Amino acid sequence: MCCSSRWSRCCLEGVSTREVPTYCRICEPLCGLIATVEDGRLVRLRADKEHPLSRGNACPKGIAFTDIQNDPERVLYPLRRTASGEFERVSWDTALDEIGARLRALIDEHGIESLGWYFGNPSSFSYSHTLWMVGFQMAAGLKHVYSAGSQDVNNRFVASELLYGSLTSVPVPDLDRTDFLLMLGANPVVSHGSVMSVPRVREKLTAITGRGGRVVVVDPRNTETAKLFEHVGVQPDGDAWLLAALLQVIFEEGLEDAEAVRRQATGGHELRRAVARFTPEATAAVTGLEPDRVRALARDLARAESAAVYGRTGTCLGRHATLVAFLIDALALVTGNLDRPGGCVFGKELVAVSKLNARLGLVGYGKNRSRIGGFPDVLGTFPAAVMAKEITTPGPGRLRALFTSAGNPVSSVPNGRELASALGQLDLFVSIDLYVNDTNRGADYVLPATTFLERDDIPLPFAALSPTPYTQYTEPVLAPYGEAREEWWIIDALATRIGVQPFAFGPTRPAGRLLGALRRRVPGLGSARPTPSLLVDLALRTGPYGDLFGLRRKGISLRMLRRHPHGVVLADRIETGVLRDVVQHKGGRVRLDPDEIVLELSVLAARPADPAYPLRVIGLRELKSHNSWMHNVEQLMRGDREHAARINPKDAAVAGISDGERCRVTSPHGSIEVTARLTEDMVSGAVAIPHGWGHHGGWQLANAAGGANVNDLMSTDIADIEPLAGMSNLNGIPIRLDPLP
Ligand SMILES: Nc1nc2c(c(=O)[nH]1)N[C@H]1C(S)=C(S)[C@@H](COP(=O)(O)OP(=O)(O)OC[C@H]3O[C@@H](n4cnc5c(=O)[nH]c(N)nc54)[C@H](O)[C@@H]3O)O[C@H]1N2
Ligand SMILES: Nc1nc2c(c(=O)[nH]1)N[C@H]1C(S)=C(S)[C@@H](COP(=O)(O)OP(=O)(O)OC[C@H]3O[C@@H](n4cnc5c(=O)[nH]c(N)nc54)[C@H](O)[C@@H]3O)O[C@H]1N2
Numbered sequence: 001m002c003c004s005s006r007w008s009r010c011c012l013e014g015v016s017t018r019e020v021p022t023y024c025r026i027c028e029p030l031c032g033l034i035a036t037v038e039d040g041r042l043v044r045l046r047a048d049k050e051h052p053l054s055r056g057n058a059c060p061k062g063i064a065f066t067d068i069q070n071d072p073e074r075v076l077y078p079l080r081r082t083a084s085g086e087f088e089r090v091s092w093d094t095a096l097d098e099i100g101a102r103l104r105a106l107i108d109e110h111g112i113e114s115l116g117w118y119f120g121n122p123s124s125f126s127y128s129h130t131l132w133m134v135g136f137q138m139a140a141g142l143k144h145v146y147s148a149g150s151q152d153v154n155n156r157f158v159a160s161e162l163l164y165g166s167l168t169s170v171p172v173p174d175l176d177r178t179d180f181l182l183m184l185g186a187n188p189v190v191s192h193g194s195v196m197s198v199p200r201v202r203e204k205l206t207a208i209t210g211r212g213g214r215v216v217v218v219d220p221r222n223t224e225t226a227k228l229f230e231h232v233g234v235q236p237d238g239d240a241w242l243l244a245a246l247l248q249v250i251f252e253e254g255l256e257d258a259e260a261v262r263r264q265a266t267g268g269h270e271l272r273r274a275v276a277r278f279t280p281e282a283t284a285a286v287t288g289l290e291p292d293r294v295r296a297l298a299r300d301l302a303r304a305e306s307a308a309v310y311g312r313t314g315t316c317l318g319r320h321a322t323l324v325a326f327l328i329d330a331l332a333l334v335t336g337n338l339d340r341p342g343g344c345v346f347g348k349e350l351v352a353v354s355k356l357n358a359r360l361g362l363v364g365y366g367k368n369r370s371r372i373g374g375f376p377d378v379l380g381t382f383p384a385a386v387m388a389k390e391i392t393t394p395g396p397g398r399l400r401a402l403f404t405s406a407g408n409p410v411s412s413v414p415n416g417r418e419l420a421s422a423l424g425q426l427d428l429f430v431s432i433d434l435y436v437n438d439t440n441r442g443a444d445y446v447l448p449a450t451t452f453l454e455r456d457d458i459p460l461p462f463a464a465l466s467p468t469p470y471t472q473y474t475e476p477v478l479a480p481y482g483e484a485r486e487e488w489w490i491i492d493a494l495a496t497r498i499g500v501q502p503f504a505f506g507p508t509r510p511a512g513r514l515l516g517a518l519r520r521r522v523p524g525l526g527s528a529r530p531t532p533s534l535l536v537d538l539a540l541r542t543g544p545y546g547d548l549f550g551l552r553r554k555g556i557s558l559r560m561l562r563r564h565p566h567g568v569v570l571a572d573r574i575e576t577g578v579l580r581d582v583v584q585h586k587g588g589r590v591r592l593d594p595d596e597i598v599l600e601l602s603v604l605a606a607r608p609a610d611p612a613y614p615l616r617v618i619g620l621r622e623l624k625s626h627n628s629w630m631h632n633v634e635q636l637m638r639g640d641r642e643h644a645a646r647i648n649p650k651d652a653a654v655a656g657i658s659d660g661e662r663c664r665v666t667s668p669h670g671s672i673e674v675t676a677r678l679t680e681d682m683v684s685g686a687v688a689i690p691h692g693w694g695h696h697g698g699w700q701l702a703n704a705a706g707g708a709n710v711n712d713l714m715s716t717d718i719a720d721i722e723p724l725a726g727m728s729n730l731n732g733i734p735i736r737l738d739p740l741p
């Protein structure tokens with residue numbers, strides 16, 4: 001099956017064993033793995049020493065994926081819910097034909113706008129899943145599309161739209177060359193880095209201080225990352241104030257790189273005016289930080305030889321998420337650190353999506369508005385926080401049939417209880433997943449997806465996010481277990497049944513003529529059609545690193561990548577001096593004063609204190625959990641793992657709670673019970689609780705792990721959804737702690 005695999009024969013019983021290089025698709029470093037396969041079954045995963053960047057490094061989750069691949073509780077056959085609420089096995093034909101018939105009836109009665117899709121985080125690691133999802137959305141004209149993005153990163157995209165006129169152009173910190181990294185709301189030592197694709201990220205960070213530089217971590221918790229470097233214990237959701245104060249000091253003291261601001265941007269004066277009131281003194285009550293410390297930080301950052309500013313989920317899930325993402329890049333630009341070595345730099349895409357999109361305007365920002373709340377779409381998706389109300393609110397355009405793929409929104413979006421109850425009101429609910437999870441347990445059908453080891457892949461969106469540009473193509477390592485199928489195949493099969501075909505442009509259109517040559521017969525899908533690998537090969541070959549069908553020596557194509565099964569480094573480092581090419585605004589300059597941002601700064605006000613809810617809850621990721629879906633793995637759940645809230649001892653004392661006791665956490669929106677773990681790591685006022693616990697699915701070990709869904713504390717009130725990007729507010733929510741008897 002794989003040209004790169006090494007075969008050996010076990011002399012005893014003729015068992016065939018293969019060692020196949022591939023890569024992990026659980027999180028963003030995409031570490032190289034070697035899979036040991038015996039007679040079509042995975043027996044082991046280990047780190048790939050020959051991978052050019054991860055070089056023999058992988059984390060416990062990647063290695064433990066063997067147990068997910070082989071989990072007896074994995075869904076391997078299409079399931080249909082019976083009248084008694086149990087699932088029964090049905091054939092693919094039965095499932096697809098029945099779903100198709102129900103969809104056609106719904107569309108006849110209520111139109112295509114009654115149909116919706118939520119795709120979760122693991123989809124972003126599958127090029128074929130995302131490609132076919134987008135193809136289906138465009139071909140069918142789907143409006144109700146939701147994703148994990150509104151709980152994760154859409155604010156980052158909208159900030160890029162405002163700054164650069166290019167939603168998908170996101171700068172990354174140039175870790176290998178920077179002298180100063182200011183990191184807000186990220187814990188890469190545990191998360192392994194996000195919106196930057198950096199194998200061995202811990203080494204990259206310690207190398208900065210090793211060569212005499214600094215790493216400053218702004219976080220309400222003294223995290224595993226902060227402990228290695230310098231910690232600034234900000235109050236939850238204080239980042240907008242802190243960043244504005246840093247800019248204020250820099251402008252006031254004339255520390256800005258005036259030449260860079262003039263050359264790269266417009267609106268510098270307006271930004272300066274907009275931040276003028278945010279002095280370190282004026283913001284101290286919100287940030288919880290000493291004014292002198294903020295001043296010193298601003299000076300050090302501005303004077304550093306080179307500096308990068310980087311923020312991740314801790315800065316994306318507050319009430320001002322888009323503003324914060326905007327100010328992060330503005331700070332880099334104003335200090336002369338945007339698009340220069342050691343600063344924040346723009347990687348080159350494998351497929352020129354940003355440019356193509358800017359030219360063709362395929363998906364963007366605010367092309368549509370959500371029915372509930374009137375939120376602008378981001379890359380064709382609406383805030384997942386309105387999904388429940390889109391189902392329960394009567395009227396034209398009501399969401400009546402929902403598909404979820406690679407998602408567990410009851411666990412991951414705000415107010416899981418509301419969503420769980422709304423799902424029960426759907427006319428049709430279909431899920432494509434590896435498991436019966438906390439969301440699809442009430443679905444009409446659960447369709448079995450292949451794991452990442454059972455599909456071919458190339459990490460399309462991640463090449464531009466790697467300080468050392470690289471890529472890797474992998475063939476499937478295993479044939480699908482049971483009757484698992486790839487998402488793109490399932491999407492295509494469903495689409496066909498409602499008369500829609502992704503990527504089927506009419507034969508008279510130029511794209512149609514081109515794609516005409518790119519058709520292949522696929523088992524189970526009827527007539528010849530475009531396939532993901534045909535399309536991606538074309539896109540790669542004509543892309544920025546492509547071989548241009550032979551015109552560019554050493555350019556890439558799938559064929560070329562197959563010859564390098566451990567991955568290929570595409571360049572030593574990200575090119576700088578590319579800003580004019582990145583920025584799509586007329587005039588080619590970054591906008592520092594978009595109306596949305598200037599307005600938000602002018603009205604920015606702290607949430608009034610409520611004595612009934614004196615503390616704030618924030619998130620926390622743990623090394624051996626992955627969002628909601630790795631709690632069924634025995635290796636990862638060994639030891640004393642339990643769902644616990646991290647609380648500062650002073651706050652616990654006020655609430656009358658001791659270490660190890662159970663306590664009740666109450667917000668204005670809900671209430672959960674967790675174990676209290678007291679730690680000086682938390683700033684006083686902030687309580688950290690991991691998400692993705694409190695399971696009720698088809699995964700017994702996960703169910704038995706206990707815990708609670710922290711998102712039951714979160715709100716889906718329209719006023720609580722961040723207006724610019726539709727971000728869910730999951731960090732900094734006011735809470736109260738009470739002891740449990
Ligand atoms: N082990 C593990 N790794 C993962 C995941 C996982 O679940 N487990 N999930 C993956 C996913 S989907 C993602 S998106 C990435 C996320 O990658 P990261 O964002 O690096 O991961 P987190 O650990 O959530 O780090 C967020 C940090 O923000 C802090 N924080 C919370 N509120 C605030 C605030 O208001 N201001 C500031 N400045 N900080 C705040 C938290 O204390 C936390 O330390 O991780 C990925 N990697
Ligand atoms: N309070 C709070 N909430 C959060 C966050 C937070 O920091 N705090 N973080 C948010 C973030 S950053 C994210 S990304 C979201 C994640 O939110 P979601 O993406 O909704 O949920 P996951 O927990 O990642 O669940 C992924 C599902 O995909 C399935 N799966 C795994 N691999 C595959 C595959 O290859 N194919 C298919 N079809 N299914 C697969 C798993 O079995 C699981 O059911 O959670 C968000 N929610």
Ligand code: SF4
Binds near residue numbers: 025026059062192
């Ligand atoms: S760090 Fe992420 S990509 Fe690397 S092995 Fe662990 S889970 Fe997989």
Ligand SMILES: [Mo]
Binds near residue numbers: 121148152
């Ligand atoms: Mo995420």
